[in-house]
Amino acid sequence: MRSTGMLIIISGPSGSGKGTVVNNLKDADIEYALSISLTTRKKRPGEVNGVDYFFCTESEFKSKRDQNELLEHAVFCNNLYGTPRAYVEEQIELGKAVILEIEVNGALQVKEKFSEAVLVFLIPPTFEELANRLTTRNTESRETIKDRLRRARDEIRLIDKYDYLVLNDEVGLAVDRINCIVKSEFLKPCRNKVLIDNLSEHV
Ligand code: 5GP
Numbered sequence: 001m002r003s004t005g006m007l008i009i010i011s012g013p014s015g016s017g018k019g020t021v022v023n024n025l026k027d028a029d030i031e032y033a034l035s036i037s038l039t040t041r042k043k044r045p046g047e048v049n050g051v052d053y054f055f056c057t058e059s060e061f062k063s064k065r066d067q068n069e070l071l072e073h074a075v076f077c078n079n080l081y082g083t084p085r086a087y088v089e090e091q092i093e094l095g096k097a098v099i100l101e102i103e104v105n106g107a108l109q110v111k112e113k114f115s116e117a118v119l120v121f122l123i124p125p126t127f128e129e130l131a132n133r134l135t136t137r138n139t140e141s142r143e144t145i146k147d148r149l150r151r152a153r154d155e156i157r158l159i160d161k162y163d164y165l166v167l168n169d170e171v172g173l174a175v176d177r178i179n180c181i182v183k184s185e186f187l188k189p190c191r192n193k194v195l196i197d198n199l200s201e202h203v
Contacts, residue, residue: 004092004093004095004191004193005033005091005092005093005094005095005096005097005098006092006096006097006098006116006117006118006182006185006186006191007088007092007098007100007110007114007116007117007118008097008098008099008100008117008118008120008178008181008182008185009099009100009102009107009110009111009117009118009119009120010022010099010100010101010102010120010122010178011101011102011103011104011107011119011120011121011122011155011162012121012122012123012124012155012168013123013124013130013148013149013151013152013155013156014130014134014148014149014151014152015124015129015130015131015132015133015134015137015148015152016122016123016124016130016133016168017122017124017133017168017171017174018101018122019101020171021122021168021171021174021175021178022034022099022101024171024172024175025099025175025178025179026175027179027182027183029183030097030179030182030183030186031095031096031097032096032097032098032099033087033091033094033096033097033098033099034098034099034101035083035084035087035088035091035098035099035100035101036050036051036052036053036054036084036087037053037054037081037082037083037084037100037101037102038053038054038056038061038064038070038080038081038082038083038084039053039054039055039056039061039079039080039081039082040055040056040057040058040061040079040080040081041053041055041079041081042055043055044139045139054084058080061073061080061082062080064082064084065082068085069084069085069086070082070083070084070085071083071084071085071088071100071110071113072102072106072107072109072110072113073106073109074102074103074105074106074109076103076151077144077147077148077151081102081103081106082106083100083102083106083110088100097182097186103155104154104155104158104161107119107161107162108158108161111161116190116191118163118164118181118182118185119161119162119163119164120162120163120164120165120166120178120181121159121162121164121165121166122166122168122174123156123159123165123166123167123168124168124169125167125168125169127152130149130152131145131149134148134149164181166178166181
């Protein structure tokens with residue numbers, strides 16, 4: 001009886017474990033759809049085009065942005081990132097819980113356009129843990145790690161713009177917490193207009 005799907009944005013500093021948590025999101029009662037972003041960042045070893053990201057050149061990115069094909073876009077540590085609009089709109093129409101794993105500026109752009117979007121901020125237990133995860137995953141240079149930690153401090157200052165805070169002390173627990181948020185959000189009257197209208201007709 002759901003009248004519409006939902007947009008759930010998951011942000012959090014580099015190293016907070018967003019990717020792992022998002023890839024493990026699963027629940028018998030929720031149909032998740034994962035948005036795949038467009039980026040000009042170089043592919044890391046093991047990443048697959050069309051699975052992890054749609055990798056593109058700066059001019060390809062700008063052309064899509066200028067044709068209004070992106071729901072939001074932002075610069076992050078010298079690379080461009082954006083959410084392809086068509087997939088998100090189509091999946092919301094199908095009643096899905098659409099997950100965008102994006103940084104804070106993009107998240108706030110989406111919230112401005114879609115006030116019903118749910119903003120979730122994922123945090124690691126400590127800042128030391130964050131630095132440790134970034135260093136040991138061995139995917140970035142020392143300079144990039146520094147840049148990302150600087151950026152992490154800026155992002156953490158914007159936490160109060162988010163609707164929910166989720167601690168990622170253990171992937172399974174973080175997934176359970178997000179499932180709880182999504183289930184509760186689906187119970188809000190504003191997301192169940194069809195059900196309410198049907199009831200109202202018989203009162
Ligand atoms: P990474 O380079 O580590 O894959 O991603 C860097 C940052 O960009 C992460 O915070 C990630 O969530 C964010 N990001 C990924 N895709 C998008 C997107 O489409 N839009 C925005 N605004 N940020 C994104």
